[in-house]
Amino acid sequence: MIEINSLSKSFGKLDVLKNVKLTLNPNQSVALIGPNGCGKTTLIKSILGMVLPDSGEIKFDGHKIRNQFQYRNEIGYMPQIGHYPENMTIGHIIEIMKEIRNSSKELDEDLLHAFKLKNMFDKKMRTLSGGTTQKVSATLAFLFDPKVLILDEPTAGLDPLASEILKEKIIAEKQKGKIIMITSHLLSELDDLINGLIYMQDGQILLDSPIEEVKVNTGQDTVSKAISHILKTMQHA
Amino acid sequence: MLRILKYVIRDILNNKIVIAYALLLAVLSWSMFSLEDSSSKGVLSLLNIILLNVPLVSVIFSTIYIYNSGEFIELLLSQPIKRSKIWSSFYLGLCISLIVAFLIGAGIPILVYSPDSTGLMMIVVGVLITAIFVSLAFFSAVFTRDKAKGIGFAIMLWLFFALLFDGLVLFLLFQFADYPIEKAMVGITALSPIDLSRIMVLLHLDVSAMLGYTGAIFKEFFGTLTGMIVTFSLLGLWVLLPFWFSLWRFKKMDL
Numbered sequence: 468m469i470e471i472n473s474l475s476k477s478f479g480k481l482d483v484l485k486n487v488k489l490t491l492n493p494n495q496s497v498a499l500i501g502p503n504g505c506g507k508t509t510l511i512k513s514i515l516g517m518v519l520p521d522s523g524e525i526k527f528d529g530h531k532i533r534n535q536f537q538y539r540n541e542i543g544y545m546p547q548i549g550h551y552p553e554n555m556t557i558g559h560i561i562e563i564m565k566e567i568r569n570s571s572k573e574l575d576e577d578l579l580h581a582f583k584l585k586n587m588f589d590k591k592m593r594t595l596s597g598g599t600t601q602k603v604s605a606t607l608a609f610l611f612d613p614k615v616l617i618l619d620e621p622t623a624g625l626d627p628l629a630s631e632i633l634k635e636k637i638i639a640e641k642q643k644g645k646i647i648m649i650t651s652h653l654l655s656e657l658d659d660l661i662n663g664l665i666y667m668q669d670g671q672i673l674l675d676s677p678i679e680e681v682k683v684n685t686g687q688d689t690v691s692k693a694i695s696h697i698l699k700t701m702q703h704a
Numbered sequence: 705m706l707r708i709l710k711y712v713i714r715d716i717l718n719n720k721i722v723i724a725y726a727l728l729l730a731v732l733s734w735s736m737f738s739l740e741d742s743s744s745k746g747v748l749s750l751l752n753i754i755l756l757n758v759p760l761v762s763v764i765f766s767t768i769y770i771y772n773s774g775e776f777i778e779l780l781l782s783q784p785i786k787r788s789k790i791w792s793s794f795y796l797g798l799c800i801s802l803i804v805a806f807l808i809g810a811g812i813p814i815l816v817y818s819p820d821s822t823g824l825m826m827i828v829v830g831v832l833i834t835a836i837f838v839s840l841a842f843f844s845a846v847f848t849r850d851k852a853k854g855i856g857f858a859i860m861l862w863l864f865f866a867l868l869f870d871g872l873v874l875f876l877l878f879q880f881a882d883y884p885i886e887k888a889m890v891g892i893t894a895l896s897p898i899d900l901s902r903i904m905v906l907l908h909l910d911v912s913a914m915l916g917y918t919g920a921i922f923k924e925f926f927g928t929l930t931g932m933i934v935t936f937s938l939l940g941l942w943v944l945l946p947f948w949f950s951l952w953r954f955k956k957m958d959l
Contacts, residue, residue: 512959515781516781517781517782518958536787539783539785540784546782549779550774550775550776550779551775552773552779553775554718563711567707567780567784
């Protein structure tokens with residue numbers, strides 16, 4: 468469904484992505500992990516067409532995404548830090564997004580209700596706390612029932628309750644067979660969310676395998692332990 | 705496209721600066737016309753004020769607005785919308801708002817006091833100058849992500865066209881006073897949209913008779929139909945080229 472082939476990108480002298488190759492298919496829910504500045508966000512932004520790669524190509528449903536925009540109808544993206552126009556209200560933002568997507572599908576308003584955002588529709592984005600902004604980002608990512616969910620640090624800044632709500636939502640979407648890509652530094656919360664693991668370092672993908680395989684290879688029984696085991700071996704290598 | 709355009713215009717109106725701009729133009733225009741005893745003098749005074757203020761407000765307000773909308777543009781980019789549509793919607797939104805403000809603020813008094821070809825020319829020129837300087841604002845905003853640099857560049861553009869360019873032309877005139885440079889001067893004025901506009905309006909006024917020999921040459925060129933067509937095409941290019949260049953850059957930008 469998403470096919471990335473020999474993707475490279477550099478910002479000035481800094482090579483952020485080096486010859487990245489990756490395929491994501493339905494029913495795959497992967498965690499994208501790696502140290503800070505390893506190119507995770509750049510990879511995500513390349514899939515979204517916000518960053519234009521220097522070489523290589525990305526295919527979505529078999530079509531190259533360069534200069535295309537329609538394919539983004541199928542992607543729900545939750546940014547690491549949501550930037551919104553400051554003097555717009557929550558209701559306004561959601562309204563505009565609905566107009567832009569103009570989706571005929573039924574809207575998925577689960578998170579809207581779970582986060583009780585309707586009570587805050589008149590609040591301006593400027594006045595919101597970081598956590599509430601994250602709730603808006605999450606709601607927008609899931610609202611149009613997309614086939615692909617890209618979540619950049621989804622639970623960072625959320626309170627435990629909201630974090631739990633979001634995790635349950637991710638699990639529910641995973642069971643529907645969607646492609647989910649999560650980046651996170653909080654390994655302990657990834658346990659039930661993912662079935663695959665991608666490890667990036669210095670702009671390269673060093674590991675890309677199903678979680679069961681990872682568990683067996685490392686001899687650990689939970690995702691978080693397996694990942695920390697990998698992190699230790701990778702960083703010492 | 706219409707959806708974003710609608711949002712941009714609503715956001716600009718909420719901002720109230722555009723309303724203040726329309727009020728400022730209205731105060732200036734009404735007082736200019738009531739201070740001067742003949743409407744032709746009023747047009748002349750107003751022309752200079754418009755050619756100074758309209759570009760200034762257009763270029764600076766637009767540049768700041770684009771930078772402040774960076775976050776919204778980023779959000780839109782992750783949605784299924786074409787990049788060129790986002791950029792053009794912002795351009796049209798800014799242009800329409802500022803042009804409407806100009807028409808309400810200056811257009812109405814001009815039509816009341818000087819309802820002739822001169823007045824009409826003033827209005828056309830004001831609209832074009834607005835579109836040109838919004839276009840130049842997009843040009844400067846796309847160059848750098850550094851807000852201070854971008855706004856600084858926009859101010860430099862305004863300074864150059866509104867003040868420095870005239871100084872340069874005068875300097876050339878004095879330096880080459882002994883040579884027949886009248887025709888060359890016609891060519892040089894094409895390089896500044898503000899000067900082009902000024903000449904277009906001046907030639908419609910009786911004062912152009914006082915411009916002397918150079919004025920006669922100007923009238924001979926700009927006064928004819930060909931001259932008019934050339935001038936308006938040049939002003940059209942001033943609208944299109946900076947914006948077209950900024951669009952080309954925006955399409956290739958990483959956000």
